Amino acid sequence: MQRPHLLIAAIIVAGTISMPAHARDITHAMGVTDVPDDPQRIVVLTNEGTEALLAVGVAPVGAAKSWLGEPWYDHIADQMANVTNVGEESAVNLELLVALEPDLILANKARHEAIYEQLSAIAPTVVSERLRGDWKINMALYTDAIGKGEEGQAALDAYDARIAAISAALGDSLDEEISIARFMGGQTRIYFKDSFSGLTLEQIGFARPATQDKPEFAEQITKERIPEFEGDRLFYFTYETGNGEGNTQAEDWLNDPLWQNLAVVQAGRVHEVSDAVWNTAGGYIAGNLLLDDIENVYGLESTR
Template sequence: MKVFLKVLGALPLVAMLAGGAALARDVTGSMGTVSVPDQPKRVVVLTNEGTEALLALGVTPVGAVNSWNGSPWWDHISDAMEGAEPVGKESAVNLEMVAALEPDLILANKQRHEKIHSQLSAIAPTVMSKELRGDWKINFRLYAEALGKDTEANEAISAYDDAVASLRDKLGSSLDEEVSVIRFVPGQIRIYQLDSFSGVLLKDIGFKRPANQNVEEFAIRTGKESIPQMDGDRIFYFTYDTGDGKGRSLEDEVLADPLWQSLSAVKAGKLHKVSDAIWNTAGGIIAARLMLDDIAGIYGVK
C-alpha cells in the first residue's frame, strides 16, 4: 500500500514524466479525451482483448490482467507475455500492483472499469474503450492510436481481412450452412448472436445463421428448455468453467439430454466443441486469427 500512496502522492511527476515520456498526443476514448505519451514505454492493459492487441502491435505490457482461465496467461499468449506482471482479473484489478509498475499509459475498458477510472487516471494517463463484445477492431484501433501504432494496426487488420477473404473462397458452398453457436456457463446456456466475438467473425466470413441468431444482439440467455432453439445445420459449442466443474457438468448434462440428441446437427454428426478462450473469452485479434484456423480445420480447407 505504501507504494500505491507514494505513486498517488507524486501524481504530477508520474502523469507527466513516467518512463521519460512527455505527453504529446490527445486520444479520445469512452471516458473523454486523454493526453498520452508520444512513445509510451511502460503500458499496463486491463482487458484480455487489450492484451492481445498490444502483443499483435509488437508491445509487451509491463502489466496485464490475468487471462480468465490462465495461470496467469492463456496458453496461446503465454510465451509472448514473458516479463509481464499479472495485476488481477478484469473485474478485480489490483490498483496497488498497477501503481507499483509505474506505468506511463493504462489501457482499460468502461464496461469493466468505469468505477475505478479516477484511481487509474491518478496513476497514469488512462484510455478506456467502451464495450467488450462484437467487433474487436473498434477497441484494437483505439489502443493502437493510444500507442502511436496506427500503421501497424492497419497492417494487422489488412492481414486479417486477407485471411478472411481467403477462407471465404475456400469454403465456397459450405457458407450456405446455418451455423449455430452455443456456450455453456455455470447455471446458464447462451445462444450467441451477431453482436458477439464469434458472431462478428462468422459474419465476416459469410456464414448464414439460424433466424434467432441472425440479429444484431449479443446472446439469448436460457436453459435446457430452449434446446430446440439451438439447432442449425452445424453447431459450434464451447464451455466456460470457473474451476468448480459446474460449467462442464452442465455441458455433460445437456449433451446427454434426449432433446439435444434429437437436434438435426447432432444427428448429422455436425457438432464441434471448440475453445472457449479462442471463440469467445480472449476476444482479441490473436484469438480471431486462431478462430479462422479452427474453422479451416473443421471444414478441411487448410
C-alpha cells in the same frame, strides 16, 4: 490497509511517479488524453487489449489476468512470461498497478469507468467504449495510443484479407446456418451476432438460424429451448475454471434427449471448440485461431 486512492495521491504528492513527456492527443470514450509519443511501460486492463498489443509486437509491463489460465491463456502464455498480473478486468489491483510505474494505461469504459480518475492519476489513460463484438475498433484505438497505429492497421488488414480468402474458399458452404452454444457453471447460453464468434462468422459470410440471427450478444436459456440450437452445423464451447461446474453443465446438456434429437447432432455436424478462442479472449490472436478452426472443420488450406 491504506485505501488505493489515498495511496495513489500520496505517491503523486511524493513525486515518485514520473509523468512522461506528452506528445499526442488521443480521443477516447472518456474524453481526450495527452499520451507519450513512445510509451515504454504500458499496462492494459482488458483481455482483448492484451492481444492487440501482442499483435504488433508489444508486451505490456502489466495486464489484466486472462479469464482462463494461470494467469494467462495458453495461446498467449509464452509471450506473457515477464508480464505482471494486475488482477481481473473487473477487479484491478491499483496498488500493484502504481508500483509498475506505467507511462500509459489502456482501459475500457464498461469495465473501468468508475476508477477512471484513479487510473488517470497514475498515468495517461485511454479508454475504449465497449466490449463484445467491437474488438477491431478497440484494437485500432489501442495501437494508435501506443504509437503503433500503422502496424495495428496492417494487422487488421491482414486479418480481413484472411477472412476474404476463407470466405471465397468456402463457396456454397456459406449457405450453412451456424449455431453457437456455450456451457458454464449452472447455465447455458445461446450466442447471437454481437459476440466475438458471432461477429467473425458474420464477416466470413455464414448464415445463422433464425433464432440466433439477432444484433445482440447472448441469452441464457433452459433445456426447453434446446431446439433453438438446430442448424446445419453447431459449434459449442465450455467455460471451465477448474471446479468442474462448466464440464458438468456441458455433460448434462449434451446427454439430454432434446439435444440428442437435434438433426445437426444426429448428422454428426457438432464441433467442440475452445472457449478462450471462440469467446473469452476476444482479440486478434484468438480471432486467427478461430479462423484456423474454421479451416480445419471445412478441410480448407491454411491461409496463415
